[in-house]
Amino acid sequence: MCIRDSLICDQKKKVTDATASGTRSVSLSRSWISRLRDEFELEYMKELRIFLIEQKQQGKKIYPPGKQIFNALNSTSFETTNVVILGQDPYHGVGQAHGLSFSVMPDVDIPPSLQNIYKELTSDINFRHPGHGSLDYWASQGVLLLNSILTVEHGKAGSHQGRGWEKFTDRIIGLLNEGKEGLVFLLWGAYAQRKGEFIDRGKHLVLTSPHPSPFSAHKGFFGSRPFSKINEHLIRLGKQPIDWQIP
Numbered sequence: 001m002c003i004r005d006s007l008i009c010d011q012k013k014k015v016t017d018a019t020a021s022g023t024r025s026v027s028l029s030r031s032w033i034s035r036l037r038d039e040f041e042l043e044y045m046k047e048l049r050i051f052l053i054e055q056k057q058q059g060k061k062i063y064p065p066g067k068q069i070f071n072a073l074n075s076t077s078f079e080t081t082n083v084v085i086l087g088q089d090p091y092h093g094v095g096q097a098h099g100l101s102f103s104v105m106p107d108v109d110i111p112p113s114l115q116n117i118y119k120e121l122t123s124d125i126n127f128r129h130p131g132h133g134s135l136d137y138w139a140s141q142g143v144l145l146l147n148s149i150l151t152v153e154h155g156k157a158g159s160h161q162g163r164g165w166e167k168f169t170d171r172i173i174g175l176l177n178e179g180k181e182g183l184v185f186l187l188w189g190a191y192a193q194r195k196g197e198f199i200d201r202g203k204h205l206v207l208t209s210p211h212p213s214p215f216s217a218h219k220g221f222f223g224s225r226p227f228s229k230i231n232e233h234l235i236r237l238g239k240q241p242i243d244w245q246i247p
Contacts, residue, residue, distance in 0.1 A: 071099025
């Protein structure tokens with residue numbers, strides 16, 4: 001189903017056209033659109049669509065680019081999801097965000113939080129630094145790299161908080177929580193842990209620790225060994241472990 005350039009259109013369109021277009025303005029894989037189609041018709045999503053188009057019309061730079069807003073869902077289908085790594089909102093620097101939590105494009109400097117993730121991987125599973133920050137390889141193996149908020153204004157962290165994305169991603173987590181068993185949810189930091197409070201611990205493994213940010217990584221993120229724990233869990237369930245070694 002088409003549905004081009006996500007919620008933001010580079011072409012000039014009237015807000016009234018956008019509100020009437022429903023899922024036709026969303027670029028999303030069949031796996032997820034079949035489950036989320038009705039969500040795009042709810043009032044809060046229509047309001048979010050209007051807000052994003054108005055921001056573009058005002059000349060504001062919004063990240064990630066429109067076609068990459070739903071990159072996490074398009075990279076990891078509902079059916080193949082085995083692990084969820086929950087972030088907060090996209091990186092807000094030029095060229096960084098591409099729709100996967102904690103990930104950056106290969107030619108972009110690796111952010112401090114991701115550097116710390118790599119340090120913990122090295123300690124946990126003898127990981128070798130790949131020299132770039134793209135986590136596409138994880139997404140291709142069933143690791144859903146989902147931010148709670150899917151867009152951000154240039155240079156303004158958290159600028160799209162409270163605009164509706166949180167409800168939308170709650171719905172995604174809810175679908176996974178209800179419709180699957182044996183998933184692993186990796187919740188780093190208080191924000192992610194609050195968002196994941198409703199996850200059924202009887203059906204899924206929930207791993208928590210402080211955030212990998214330089215401000216908190218030394219308070220319990222380092223030494224938490226989440227990556228080996230995830231693979232131990234998947235193997236116990238007869239599932240394929242994740243190859244964390246990024247090419």
